[in-house]
Amino acid sequence: MSELNKRFENFQEKRMHIFSEIVDRYWNGKLHEEKDLENLAYEIKEKYEFEEKDMNFIKNHIRVAMGLDPSDNKKFECEIKNIKEYKKVNKPIVTKIDGACEYCEKECSCEDSCKYEAHIYKRTKGPIIENNKCLNCGECVKDCDFGALADKIEFVPLIDMLKDKNTKVYAAVAPSITGQFGDATMGQIRTGLKLMGFEDMVEVALFADILTIKEAFEFIELVKDEEDFYLTSCCCPVWFKLVQKKYPELFEHMPPSISPMIASGRFLKKLYEGSKVVFISPCIAKKAEAKEKELEGDIDFVLTFRELKTVFDTLNINLSQLANDEKDQASFAGRVYARTGGVSFSVKSVVNRLNPKRLIKLKSKKVHGTKACNKLLSELSSNQKIDYNFVEGMGCNGGCVGGPRTNIDVAKATALVNEFGEDSLIMTPFDNENVFKILSQFNVDDINKMMENEEIVNMLKR
Known part of the structure; x- marks a missing residue:
């Protein structure tokens, strides 16, 4: 040069x-x-x-x-x-x-x-x-x-909001956050965000648990025979937009679910009236998703891991020296949404829990990277015979852990996500007491009846 x-x-x-x-x-x-x-x-x-x-x-x-x-x-x-x-x-x-x-x-x-x-x-x-x-x-x-x-x-x-004592701002962090800030624990990240002015930090994996239950019910309802298939829509905006823009004939196989990010904003704003919600992830596409017309206002701002690291460094917030404010909010299933195959694993675990004797089992096809997603969708649109019925696409290589604004490489991030998932005391969304607590606020006392509640259904719909 x-x-x-x-x-x-x-x-x-x-x-x-x-x-x-x-x-x-x-x-x-x-x-x-x-x-x-x-x-x-x-x-x-x-x-x-x-x-x-x-x-x-x-x-x-x-x-x-x-x-x-x-x-x-x-x-x-x-x-x-x-x-x-x-x-x-x-x-x-x-x-x-x-x-x-x-x-x-x-x-x-x-x-x-x-x-x-x-x-x-x-x-x-x-x-x-x-x-x-x-x-x-x-x-x-x-x-x-x-x-x-x-x-x-x-x-x-966002700075003026964080400094305003009358505005409650919640940090909703993506499942891929673990390990992105060196050796800092999730509890130390929570403490650092509170020092910055956030009211609290919430794992978006908790809302992934709720979306997992929804998609499990939908899979059971929509996949009735060997020819049926289901395109998951609840995670990656790049995957969702690719289907919507280029493969409209396949879009009918993709129920109108919101993403866990949007769910976190909707539920937190319903539970804490007047609050603001900031989503933190490695994803640039999430910034665009938050500004879609039908979703606008659910999430107020989106930050990336790289941007947040710069803020911590600039404000001299040394995470590794902070108190460890740990909270076990999400299941193993919700936390592994961060990597390829996580959504498929999570939904399958709930389908098997809801209907263990079901004859048509969930058989997943998992692809990552936009080229691979595009290739798979092209094959599906040509009506080729398939041997799977649940299709998971992630726009980034490796899933969210391979996003454009991560702080660590994909292999390390994937290992840490799996480890963090295994550290959860909660195995599946059905075992998550936090899900029960949220649903009880909407008068739902049985997870099996979650999709019978009109307010919940509307909150989880685009």
Whole structure:
């Protein structure tokens, strides 16, 4: 790489430095006016030896790190005001930032990064994003080392809420969180989040337990003979969107379930009126899912593991030195949703519990990675004879543990998820007293009657 272009090299790391600086200054009351952002932009320019012509590129990364859209404006004008007024981050999530592509010397084109159908194209002025086709899987953002593509970060608009004593903010953490913050235990992560201002931390695996029960009932109802099959819909937004957009003829095999993320928001907001819910995961697509029209408002903000780690580091919260506030909230089955095969295992365990003498057994087909998902769906749509009846697709390789914003590699994350699942004192959703406690709030005193409750059914439906 030429000396001229090194200022763009390893921009993913530089981007996190920009985010850290914004968090530090906003958290500590040092960002009051647009001139404060101008000063930050020039500090970034000097630190990384950018040129004057790169200033709008830097400013747009500051905007995106604040959860705002890129702009053609050469000056900051009302960004601070907007951040204080915004109660949400708007679509699109993945954005193009001009100013870097002309310096890129990579032989591969941007389309090689798209693991689905190359909806991002290399052009002389940079990539073109077709947002009506993009699955928001995040592969292109992860692979773009020059910063021409970026996903908005949703933490800065959240800061004022965390500091407001009258606003209760709950952290709903994805099952793949275990091991993502070094040796810190889940209890220490909970303590760290509370120090930051969160009311409490809740395992989304608890709500995966509830969705598992729903899908088990649906499987029993819908798969009546050897030709029937069921496409799970309750976990991965990339899988869900792929089916919805490209294979509408298969969509009828996918019941309109919400994801555990959405369920966590709906249930927590129902149980704790006026509360806010922040989902924390390795997934960029979850940021887009939370902004879908029929789901909007269920989750207020989405953070990634990498973003949260930057926040902990910036605020000098050393997790390994904190008190261990442990709570056993979810079953083994709910926790292993984080890796490929977890949903299939979980639903099968409940189907066998509900109907052990059922003649048609659940036979799963598990695929991961968008190319493999696309291939399987293509085979299904061609009406080929199949020897399975429950289809689980995960957009990332290895499942959620392979998401674009993880802090550790897939193999290590998978092992830790399995270990964390085994540590649970609860084996299946049917053994989870926390599920019983939640359902009792809706006058359901028997899990077998959960799907007879109209309010519960509606809460779990798209």
